[in-house]
Amino acid sequence: MEWIAPILAGIFGLLTGSFLNVCSLRWPIDESVFRPRSRCQRCKSPIFWLDMIPVFSWLFLRGRCRNCSGSISAQYPLVEAGMALMWAAVFALHWPSPEAFRGAIFMAIIFGISISDARFYVIPDQFSVGGTLVGILLAVLPGGIDVVASVIGAVLGFSVLWFVGISGTWLIKKISPHRLERVGVDQAMGGGDIKMSMMIGAFVGVEGIALTVFIASALAIVIALAQSIPAALARNEDGDMEMGGLIPFGVFMAGGGAISYVWGDAMIAWYAKSLLGVAG
Numbered sequence: 001m002e003w004i005a006p007i008l009a010g011i012f013g014l015l016t017g018s019f020l021n022v023c024s025l026r027w028p029i030d031e032s033v034f035r036p037r038s039r040c041q042r043c044k045s046p047i048f049w050l051d052m053i054p055v056f057s058w059l060f061l062r063g064r065c066r067n068c069s070g071s072i073s074a075q076y077p078l079v080e081a082g083m084a085l086m087w088a089a090v091f092a093l094h095w096p097s098p099e100a101f102r103g104a105i106f107m108a109i110i111f112g113i114s115i116s117d118a119r120f121y122v123i124p125d126q127f128s129v130g131g132t133l134v135g136i137l138l139a140v141l142p143g144g145i146d147v148v149a150s151v152i153g154a155v156l157g158f159s160v161l162w163f164v165g166i167s168g169t170w171l172i173k174k175i176s177p178h179r180l181e182r183v184g185v186d187q188a189m190g191g192g193d194i195k196m197s198m199m200i201g202a203f204v205g206v207e208g209i210a211l212t213v214f215i216a217s218a219l220a221i222v223i224a225l226a227q228s229i230p231a232a233l234a235r236n237e238d239g240d241m242e243m244g245g246l247i248p249f250g251v252f253m254a255g256g257g258a259i260s261y262v263w264g265d266a267m268i269a270w271y272a273k274s275l276l277g278v279a280g
Contacts, residue, residue, distance in 0.1 A: 005095040009104065010088035014054035016108055017083030021076050024115035027124035042070030054080040075115075083111060093262070099143035105134060106203045106261060110254040113196055117250030123192030128199045135202030145205040157201025157209040161194040164213075193249045200257040207268055208260045215256035220247055 022033050038047045045067040051057045058077040065072060086107045094100035109131040117123050132154050139150035201209035224247055260267075 002092075002095075005100070006088040006092040009091035009095075009100070010084040013084035013087030013104070014080050016087065017080035018052065018054045018076075020083060020108060020112045020115070021079050023124075023126070024079075024112045024119070027126050028116045028120035028122035040065040040068060040070060040072075043068035054084075079111070079115065083108060086111065094143065097143035098141040102138045102141055102144055102203070103261065105138065106131075107258065109134075109199065110257050114251045114254035117192070117248040117254075121190075121248055123190070123196050123250045125192075125195065128192060128195035131199040132195070132202045135199060139202070145203075145208075149205040150202045153201030153203075153205040153209050154198045155201070156206055157213075158194055158198035160209070160213055161197040165190075165194060190249070193253065196250050196253055200253065200260075204257065204260050204264060208257075208264050211264050211267060212253060212256040212260040215259055216249065216252040219252045219255060220249055223247060223252075 019033070022038065026033050036046075038052060039045060040047060042065060045065070048066060051061060051066055055077045058072060058074075061072070063072050063074065064070065087104045090103040090107060091100045094103055109127055113123050113127045116127070136147060136150045136154065139145055139147040145153070197209065197213065200212050204212065
């Protein structure tokens with residue numbers, strides 16, 4: 001009967017994914033997630049409750065609004081299905097430990113952040129600051145890190161990315177003085193990214209946040225280099241070296257956080273064993 005919990009978690013994940021769509025699309029533009037009720041983005045007609053069944057309503061309507069036949073983004077069913085799979089996987093991994101609930105909530109938060117950051121380049125405080133408080137509170141549950149490790153992880157997560165942001169801003173201004181002005185920002189690391197790192201640290205602790213930042217940075221560097229290759233030898237009108245566009249670092253932090261949460265202990269153990277083997 002071990003399959004019952006993951007299936008039930010997947011069903012609740014569908015519902016959570018539906019609400020996550022609302023949060024990730026409304027919080028970045030300072031809209032309430034409760035009012036107004038869900039509506040078509042084209043004709044503004046309220047959506048009938050039967051048309052809000054996760055995944056199935058979108059498939060039944062063939063991705064079209066019932067009133068105006070306008071297209072409905074595939075983001076909605078994809079997020080709902082993705083959240084269902086994540087929750088089912090977390091419960092399959094940790095159930096019956098309370099860590100299953102903590103892990104499911106963590107996955108929902110970082111998934112919501114990745115959506116809002118990818119679409120709006122904004123990480124709402126409801127996800128980051130609110131998620132930090134939730135992570136510390138949930139640390140009282142057995143099966144995961146304790147409250148002290150959660151608090152230390154949150155502090156370290158904030159401090160590390162704050163330092164990276166300060167250092168990166170100084171370095172970019174040295175290499176390309178007008179770079180930040182051209183992309184419309186005044187610092188290399190956004191405040192939302194820093195607060196997101198604090199939230200992840202509250203869930204995965206000190207070793208987990210260190211691994212998360214490493215993985216996220218490696219992924220972001222690869223993407224940044226790929227963006228910069230076409231203009232690697234070119235220089236702009238100010239004579240500065242081009243460095244590509246804005247990168248939603250929260251997306252990479254979300255990926256690094258998920259990897260760290262699921263495989264972090266095994267990765268750190270493998271690294272420590274390999275390092276000791278080389279030393280010996």
